[in-house]
Amino acid sequence: MSPSFLRQSALAVALLGASAAALADPTTILFVGNSYTFGRVDPVMSYNAANVHDLTAAFNAINPSGTNSYPIGTPPATGGSFEQHPWGGVPGVFKKMTDEAGLNYDVSLSTRNAASLRGQFLNTANSTWDLRGNVASQSWGKVVLQEQSDAALPPGKGKNANLATFNAYADQFERFIHDGSAQTYTETQLFGSLAACTATGLSSTSCNLSRVIPKNNNANANTQIYLEQSWARPDMVEAHKITTPDKTTPNGAPIVDTGASGGAATLYYGNLAGMTSDLHKSFYDKATSNSGFAGVVPVGDAFQRAVDQGLVLGKGFYDANGVYVEPSDGSMNLWWLDRTHASKYGSYLSALTLFGSITGLDPQSLGRQEQAAADLGISADAAWALQGVAAAQLGFAVAVPEPGTWALSLAGLLLMGLRARQRKV
Numbered sequence: 070m071s072p073s074f075l076r077q078s079a080l081a082v083a084l085l086g087a088s089a090a091a092l093a094d095p096t097t098i099l100f101v102g103n104s105y106t107f108g109r110v111d112p113v114m115s116y117n118a119a120n121v122h123d124l125t126a127a128f129n130a131i132n133p134s135g136t137n138s139y140p141i142g143t144p145p146a147t148g149g150s151f152e153q154h155p156w157g158g159v160p161g162v163f164k165k166m167t168d169e170a171g172l173n174y175d176v177s178l179s180t181r182n183a184a185s186l187r188g189q190f191l192n193t194a195n196s197t198w199d200l201r202g203n204v205a206s207q208s209w210g211k212v213v214l215q216e217q218s219d220a221a222l223p224p225g226k227g228k229n230a231n232l233a234t235f236n237a238y239a240d241q242f243e244r245f246i247h248d249g250s251a252q253t254y255t256e257t258q259l260f261g262s263l264a265a266c267t268a269t270g271l272s273s274t275s276c277n278l279s280r281v282i283p284k285n286n287n288a289n290a291n292t293q294i295y296l297e298q299s300w301a302r303p304d305m306v307e308a309h310k311i312t313t314p315d316k317t318t319p320n321g322a323p324i325v326d327t328g329a330s331g332g333a334a335t336l337y338y339g340n341l342a343g344m345t346s347d348l349h350k351s352f353y354d355k356a357t358s359n360s361g362f363a364g365v366v367p368v369g370d371a372f373q374r375a376v377d378q379g380l381v382l383g384k385g386f387y388d389a390n391g392v393y394v395e396p397s398d399g400s401m402n403l404w405w406l407d408r409t410h411a412s413k414y415g416s417y418l419s420a421l422t423l424f425g426s427i428t429g430l431d432p433q434s435l436g437r438q439e440q441a442a443a444d445l446g447i448s449a450d451a452a453w454a455l456q457g458v459a460a461a462q463l464g465f466a467v468a469v470p471e472p473g474t475w476a477l478s479l480a481g482l483l484l485m486g487l488r489a490r491q492r493k494v
Contacts, residue, residue, distance in 0.1 A: 102215030107158035117161030162420035179203035249288025421459035
């Protein structure tokens with residue numbers, strides 16, 4: 070039998086299993102995170118929102134401080150909006166993929182701009198946004214934890230680098246979800262000493278503040294908890310001027326701060342690979358040290374794989390002189406204008422990696438005509454290429470395209486490679 074026949078047979082068996090699973094009770098999954106999770110801008114931010122439970126929408130209706138204060142898209146005065154809820158985001162893309170695979174997933178998200186795991190657990194933003202309460206609102210089948218973008222980095226390697234805090238509050242969430250016992254503690258106790266606590270950047274007053282965590286009545290020892298590995302940030306690698314959000318132009322694009330208070334932005338790494346390596350180590354070390362975690366979803370590694378394979382081409386960013394460089398080739402770019410948040414391509418790759426990690430199915434089984442990609446304006450060639458990246462990262466054999474489409478896929482990949490070489494010349 071040919072490898073192609075065996076692969077198709079295995080896929081058929083997997084889909085039959087998925088169809089049977091769809092008849093059972095839905096698998097409940099909660100995505101805990103921030104703007105990397107909810108997608109930051111459309112078309113991802115609101116994608117499939119009708120089929121996702123946005124657990125922060127009610128908070129935002131009362132107190133919108135968890136939402137950026139500048140417009141996304143057309144300014145509100147002319148009919149636009151802010152980061153309007155409900156959010157679908159990457160969970161919405163994931164939900165679409167599971168539906169296409171015949172799986173029955175009930176998807177929820179609990180997200181807030183720039184939220185860290187500590188901020189989520191202690192509700193440090195304000196009393197309205199009870200993010201920890203979202204986690205305790207029901208018993209979950211699966212939970213995905215996404216840390217603030219650079220918080221899991223070693224000390225000094227990012228503006229928000231706080232590895233000790235990432236480790237501590239990843240563990241706090243694991244206990245809260247699995248055991249749920251009430252806690253009263255100080256962060257001096259949590260980190261082992263006052264010195265260790267203040268080394269995280271907290272004041273001695275904060276370190277010695279009594280933290281009262283009520284019991285999680287919906288704790289479930291069988292919940293599978295995943296850590297989602299963050300991706301490397303080009304804005305921490307590429308020389309540029311300090312930028313600030315533009316509150317008037319479409320899409321809230323950053324504007325250059327060239328004033329006396331501006332200047333060159335701090336760069337923390339010489340390349341994306343170095344940052345990816347540190348993030349990989351942080352997330353996998355945590356999962357290895359605590360058996361309560363089901364594993365790591367290697368989104369950051371998938372981003373790096375796409376970069377290494379030359380699939381990520383054009384870039385738009387402010388150069389070292391503060392001049393915005395518009396992408397010239399119209400090609401795939403995993404990052405949005407600010408070079409930290411994901412573009413629709415990056416969010417799609419995130420969802421593919423989550424899909425494969427959590428369901429155990431090969432992302433390539435979704436195929437070139439996958440619906441979420443089409444809805445987001447991602448071509449069939451790009452969707453197939455990104456499915457291959459996610460599949461390879463998760464250890465699946467990279468499939469040969471179906472006979473009717475192999476030439477188109479090959480042409481698309483060759484074009485990407487040609488553009489990559491042209492940009493290097």
